[in-house]
Amino acid sequence: MVKSSDQFPHIQLKLKTQGIAASPPPASRKQNPQTAKNLSDRWGHGRKLRSSIDSLVSYWQDIQEQREEEGKPPLPEKAKPIILQIDPNAFDADDLRKYGIEVISEVENGYIIGASANDPEFSELQKKLDKFIQQERGGNKIAEIWDILDGSKRPEYILSPELLNEWDKIRDEQIYRVDVGIACIGTKSQLPNCPKRNDEENDEKYTKRINTWINKRDITYQEWDSLKSTREDELTNFVNLYQGDVINIVDGSIPRSAELSDSFSCRIQISGKGLKDLVFNFPYIFDVSEPDEFAEIIQRQGLSDREEPSFTLEPPEPNAPKVCVIDSGIQERHSLLKAAIDSENSRSWIPGENDKTADYVSNGGHGTRVAGAVLYPSTIPRSGKEKAVCWLQNARVLDANSKLSKQLFPPNLLGDIVGFYHSKTGTRIFNHSITGSVPCRTQYMSAWAAAIDQLTWNNDILFIVAAGNLPLNHKIGFTRLSVRDHLVANRVYPDYLLEDSCRVANPAQSFQSLTVGSIALNSANVSPWFSIGQKDRVSAFSCCGLGIWETIKPEVVEYGGYLAQDGGVPPNITYPKDLCPELVRSTLNGGPAIASDAVGTSFAAPKVSHIAACLAGELPDESCLLYRALIVQSARWPEWTKPDNVDKLHVLRQIGYGIPNLDRALGNAPNRITLITRGEQHIKARQAHIYQVKLPEKLRSQGEELEILLEVTLSYKAQPRRTRRNRRKYLSTWLDWDCSKRGEDPERFLARTLAKYDAPENSDKGESIFKWMLGKQNNYGKIKEVSRSTGTLQKDWTVVKSFELTEAFCIAIVGHEGWNNEPEATVPYSLLVSFEAVEANIPIYAALVEAQIELVVEQEVEIQALGGS
Numbered sequence: 001m002v003k004s005s006d007q008f009p010h011i012q013l014k015l016k017t018q019g020i021a022a023s024p025p026p027a028s029r030k031q032n033p034q035t036a037k038n039l040s041d042r043w044g045h046g047r048k049l050r051s052s053i054d055s056l057v058s059y060w061q062d063i064q065e066q067r068e069e070e071g072k073p074p075l076p077e078k079a080k081p082i083i084l085q086i087d088p089n090a091f092d093a094d095d096l097r098k099y100g101i102e103v104i105s106e107v108e109n110g111y112i113i114g115a116s117a118n119d120p121e122f123s124e125l126q127k128k129l130d131k132f133i134q135q136e137r138g139g140n141k142i143a144e145i146w147d148i149l150d151g152s153k154r155p156e157y158i159l160s161p162e163l164l165n166e167w168d169k170i171r172d173e174q175i176y177r178v179d180v181g182i183a184c185i186g187t188k189s190q191l192p193n194c195p196k197r198n199d200e201e202n203d204e205k206y207t208k209r210i211n212t213w214i215n216k217r218d219i220t221y222q223e224w225d226s227l228k229s230t231r232e233d234e235l236t237n238f239v240n241l242y243q244g245d246v247i248n249i250v251d252g253s254i255p256r257s258a259e260l261s262d263s264f265s266c267r268i269q270i271s272g273k274g275l276k277d278l279v280f281n282f283p284y285i286f287d288v289s290e291p292d293e294f295a296e297i298i299q300r301q302g303l304s305d306r307e308e309p310s311f312t313l314e315p316p317e318p319n320a321p322k323v324c325v326i327d328s329g330i331q332e333r334h335s336l337l338k339a340a341i342d343s344e345n346s347r348s349w350i351p352g353e354n355d356k357t358a359d360y361v362s363n364g365g366h367g368t369r370v371a372g373a374v375l376y377p378s379t380i381p382r383s384g385k386e387k388a389v390c391w392l393q394n395a396r397v398l399d400a401n402s403k404l405s406k407q408l409f410p411p412n413l414l415g416d417i418v419g420f421y422h423s424k425t426g427t428r429i430f431n432h433s434i435t436g437s438v439p440c441r442t443q444y445m446s447a448w449a450a451a452i453d454q455l456t457w458n459n460d461i462l463f464i465v466a467a468g469n470l471p472l473n474h475k476i477g478f479t480r481l482s483v484r485d486h487l488v489a490n491r492v493y494p495d496y497l498l499e500d501s502c503r504v505a506n507p508a509q510s511f512q513s514l515t516v517g518s519i520a521l522n523s524a525n526v527s528p529w530f531s532i533g534q535k536d537r538v539s540a541f542s543c544c545g546l547g548i549w550e551t552i553k554p555e556v557v558e559y560g561g562y563l564a565q566d567g568g569v570p571p572n573i574t575y576p577k578d579l580c581p582e583l584v585r586s587t588l589n590g591g592p593a594i595a596s597d598a599v600g601t602s603f604a605a606p607k608v609s610h611i612a613a614c615l616a617g618e619l620p621d622e623s624c625l626l627y628r629a630l631i632v633q634s635a636r637w638p639e640w641t642k643p644d645n646v647d648k649l650h651v652l653r654q655i656g657y658g659i660p661n662l663d664r665a666l667g668n669a670p671n672r673i674t675l676i677t678r679g680e681q682h683i684k685a686r687q688a689h690i691y692q693v694k695l696p697e698k699l700r701s702q703g704e705e706l707e708i709l710l711e712v713t714l715s716y717k718a719q720p721r722r723t724r725r726n727r728r729k730y731l732s733t734w735l736d737w738d739c740s741k742r743g744e745d746p747e748r749f750l751a752r753t754l755a756k757y758d759a760p761e762n763s764d765k766g767e768s769i770f771k772w773m774l775g776k777q778n779n780y781g782k783i784k785e786v787s788r789s790t791g792t793l794q795k796d797w798t799v800v801k802s803f804e805l806t807e808a809f810c811i812a813i814v815g816h817e818g819w820n821n822e823p824e825a826t827v828p829y830s831l832l833v834s835f836e837a838v839e840a841n842i843p844i845y846a847a848l849v850e851a852q853i854e855l856v857v858e859q860e861v862e863i864q865a866l867g868g869s
Contacts, residue, residue: 008668008845011852013675013691013831020755021688021814035087038143045143046133052148053122053129056082059150060120063281072277073241076234079283080116083149083157085109091144094729097187100124104183105286105723107157107443110146115283117187155279160289160441162477172273177247177406180278181287181447182235183723184228185262194823217822228254228264231284235266238282242274248409257415257451261732262721262819265447267291267409286723292410292436292448292506293476295469297366297402298541298561298575299598308593312385313339313375321616322391322427323374323609326417327367327434329359329396331586336380336593337371340388345425348396349416351407358588360400365586367396369598370433372584373606374613377558379582380594390429390613393421398434410507411451418455428461428624429616431609432513433602435468435543438480439503442548444725449507453720456512460680462624463513464609466601467554468505468543472563472573483532483540483563488570493532497544497654509548511730511792512717514612514628516605518542518560519638519655524578529564531579536638538654539563542601545653549726550778551791555656556635558607561599575599611662618666623680626830629715632657632795633674633832634664648773648783657795670843672836675852680828685733685817688753692746693809693833694851699802699844706802707838710770712737712811713795716829721819727790732820733827736776736789739811741769742800746808753812770804772796799838809833 038045060080067075082101086093088110093103096112100119106112116122131139155167163178170176195209232254236246247267248255254264263286270278279288313336322342329348332341346357359365371392372380395417398404404413421427432452440446445453452463471482479501486496496502508515518539523531532540540563547553562579565571580596581603587593608631615627635657640646668674675693683689699706718731727734740749750757774788774796775781781788781796788796813831837844 006667008670008673010668010674010676011849013677013693013833014852015681016690016692016810017750017754018687018689019757021686022753022755029089032087032089034146035090035143038146039140042133042135046129049142049145049148050126050129053125056080056148056150057121073238075281076283078116078118078120080120081151081154081281081283082114082116082122083151083153084112084114084145085147085149086112087144087146091141095141098124099128102183102185102187103723104284105444106725106729108725111157113154113157113286151280158279158286158288161479162438163288163290165478170272170275172271174272175269176272176275177267177269177291178275179265179267179287179289179291179409179447180235180285181263181265181722182231182284183263183286184231184284185224185723186227193821224261228259232264234284235282238278239268239270239274242270242277244268244270244274247407248412255412255415257419257455258409258411258447260450260454260720260722262723265409265411265722287444287447291406292404293438294398294402294404295435295437295505296471297361297598297602298469298472298600299363309336309380309382311336311381311383313337314385314387315339316388316391319620320388320390321429321613321620322393322421322425323429323431323613324393324395324417324421324427325367325371325374325431325606326395326397326414327370327431328361328365328398328402329357329367330371330392330394331359331365331368331588332357332394334368334584334586334593336584337368337375337392340375340390340392342391342393342425345421346394346396347420349408349413350396350399351405353399357394357396359586360588361398361402361586362400362589364591364595364597365588366398366402366602367394368586369583370431370602370606373581373603374431374609376584377607377610380584389610389617393425393427395421404434410448414448414451414455418459418461422459422461429609429612430461430463431606432463432465432507433605435466435505435508437471437476437505439501439543440506440509440548442503445509445511445548445720445722445730446506447722449510450720450722452507452510453512457717457719460624462612462628463510464605464612465508465510465513465515466605467508467515467517469600469602470502470541470543472541483573484570487565493540494538494654495650497538497542498650502544504543504545504547504553508543509551509553511551511720511727514556514608514631514793515547515554516601516608517544517554517557517655518599518601518604519557519659520562520579521559521581522578523562524564524576526576528566529574529576531562531564533562534640536640536659539599541599542654545656546786549730549790550786551727552652552656552786552793555632555793556608556658556660557655558604558659560601560604563599608660611660611665614662615665622678623828623830625680625715625717625828626676628793629713629830629832630665630676631660632715632793633711633713633834634662635660649785652783652786668845670845671840672834673845673848674832674834677829677831681830682826682828683735683813683815684824684826685815687815689813690750690753691811691813691831691833693835693848694854695805695807695809696847696851697807699847700805700807701803706842708800708802708805709797709834709836709838710800711795711797711832711834711836712739713793713832714813714829716792716827718792718818718827719820724819728816729819731792731818733818733825734816735813735827735829736816737794737811737813737831738776739770740806740809742804743806745806746810749810749812753814770798770800772798
């Protein structure tokens with residue numbers, strides 16, 4: 001059988017030009033009524049803030065004397081905690097450093113957790129207040145500082161919902177284990193601005209200014225590193241003086257995998273008394289949460305044996321891709337798996353069980369099922385033989401009860417796993433089918449999810465993560481309701497999946513992973529049971545989006561099983577074998593080698609890992625950013641989503657971009673062509689890269705009126721910062737894309753995209769933007785309240801008439817400054833553009849390939865005409 005990738009391979013997308021991006025017109029911003037009121041009452045507002053500061057300073061003086069009397073651990077000198085509320089749409093939180101305040105973290109509704117920076121009297125803030133009251137220059141911004149709160153509010157902004165719910169029950173003498181986040185960036189939240197060259201400045205003078213800036217930059221980096229070390233010591237001393245312990249300290253320091261550019265995270269063990277003191281008084285803490293409990297495996301007992309398959313799995317090629325399965329271990333001698341196991345690199349990270357890598361989870365295992373789904377994403381052959389598509393690597397982290405030891409801190413654990421497999425064997429694909437049991441938080445990125453983002457930034461790797469499951473019958477804590485809870489409350493399937501209690505589980509909110517939800521393969525109604533939903537609909541247990549900061553999560557879905565209920569009140573929930581995916585089953589404790597006995601997003605994720613492995617085998621020299629983009633580009637919504645009366649926003653939140661397809665990811669067809677960037681393309685903030693696709697006349701003919709499905713996917717990565725609460729400050733640099741309008745001349749597109757580009761006067765401006773499904777902003781597309789530009793994986797699609805396209809379709813990737821203002825800082829990306837004739841018998845592949853060859857020749861002629869090489 002000829003693969004589509006052999007007959008219809010992807011075509012390289014050519015870079016037309018690049019330059020400085022044109023600045024968007026300044027957004028008109030209406031002044032907030034509260035800010036306007038403060039400006040009109042300078043005396044009253046100024047007095048209120050001054051009174052709050054005086055009370056805060058007095059309170060901390062009393063606290064310090066009291067601490068000394070009670071023998072409590074000393075707090076960092078000159079750093080006093082403060083909570084402010086600012087105008088969230090006008091005041092940049094990082095500007096507080098000009099007021100002598102370090103931003104520890106941003107929380108919701110404009111609240112800022114801060115600390116005085118070597119200024120315990122808040123004297124700089126007091127000076128700004130004086131200017132505000134006296135209407136002097138430099139004081140007006142005080143109107144955008146709405147309030148200063150006392151420290152009693154700190155638990156509300158620092159604790160996880162679960163821990164906050166239990167806060168009043170914390171007992172002084174009881175020992176607690178919690179995960180904490182510590183900010184360590186100080187008042188230099190950004191690098192010093194790089195000098196711009198003046199028009200009449202000579203080379204010598206400009207070079208001197210640049211060298212001065214480089215020295216300041218290097219000093220800033222050193223100060224950040226020194227500050228982190230200091231705060232590690234301060235936290236450790238604080239915890240130790242309460243007879244506590246900082247877990248996961250390695251050689252006296254926090255492991256690099258738990259560090260970000262602005263913070264570090266760790267797990268501590270401390271008394272209730274010490275925990276209260278830490279939350280209320282340690283100035284640099286911004287996050288305290290209980291260690292994640294892991295979602296239960298959804299599987300049945302009491303299976304009947306099935307026939308043993310006579311199928312033979314052959315080993316993959318020696319240089320085949322490797323997929324690391326981070327799970328409960330694998331039954332490595334299983335007849336359906338053993339030929340593909342990289343047994344030399346099997347490893348257990350479970351304390352006290354370092355020599356045990358098997359899957360000891362009862363009733364058929366978990367990691368074994370996941371590993372099987374990587375190799376057999378649909379059905380398991382019963383006869384014949386087949387070569388495995390990849391090597392499986394066994395990273396055992398869950399014990400026999402599918403729990404993660406409290407001694408293991410996920411950021412450090414993942415750092416160790418990536419360090420071992422990526423460094424030693426070049427592994428690039430990591431299947432992560434384990435999640436927390438409660439909804440992810442949306443205030444800021446968790447340490448676990450941020451570690452995935454940081455590891456992805458540091459390495460060319462791809463984490464494929466399960467979205468998480470709802471419990472079937474019993475709620476978890478007070479934040480995760482069960483399927484039965486929703487049905488008893490008369491919430492209709494699938495609408496209940498849009499409730500906050502059904503949000504994706506930690507770490508599925510990670511920006512730079514690929515998150516996978518579950519849908520149903522089929523439906524079954526056998527009295528007294530009837531399935532909850534139908535084929536290709538979201539599974540009744542699958543956690544949904546949107547994710548943190550309105551990102552699209554999960555991005556894709558696969559067949560992870562389904563549920564059924566009876567007519568009882570309350571209903572009984574089960575999953576007959578006809579609703580379960582067929583999976584490899586561990587036989588360590590007896591039972592069949594194959595069974596349909598478990599459901600969950602755990603088994604949807606490895607089916608996507610299978611596609612990633614096939615892509616890595618087909619395109620071994622390409623980046624994981626391209627694999628991620630190709631998977632999403634191949635995804636489609638099923639047929640039931642097409643009618644106009646279907647709420648498309650609900651569809652997006654439940655199944656993301658849809659169901660990926662291996663053939664579309666690998667190649668094309670006569671009526672479809674995909675153009676891709678080869679290798680990692682790097683772009684800076686304020687830079688634009690322009691790509692062009694030449695479209696032949698016969699495709700654009702007015703007489704044809706062909707319907708063309710146009711799909712674009714951008715996949716990029718950037719360095720994260722955990723203490724900030726939106727993508728523009730979480731990422732070092734953020735990207736988005738724009739494209740030609742209907743009928744827009746390429747020259748006109750270049751003129752509106754690049755800062756220094758003039759279009760000919762007679763060039764066509766274009767009629768209007770295409771009606772994209774999502775749009776660049778959350779009110780541009782067919783689906784409102786969501787934007788394609790929010791995450792690091794940005795897909796959009798539309799159907800256009802062929803005559804609406806111009807001779808050259810243009811698309812621009814634009815870089816924007818995030819937290820990193822270093823002018824030479826770049827981020828890598830991959831870009832895909834697909835054209836598909838909706839009528840399958842229209843052969844556009846060959847025509848577009850020929851046109852791209854002509855475009856390359858034209859560009860070479862242009863270069864030669866300019867004297868290039």
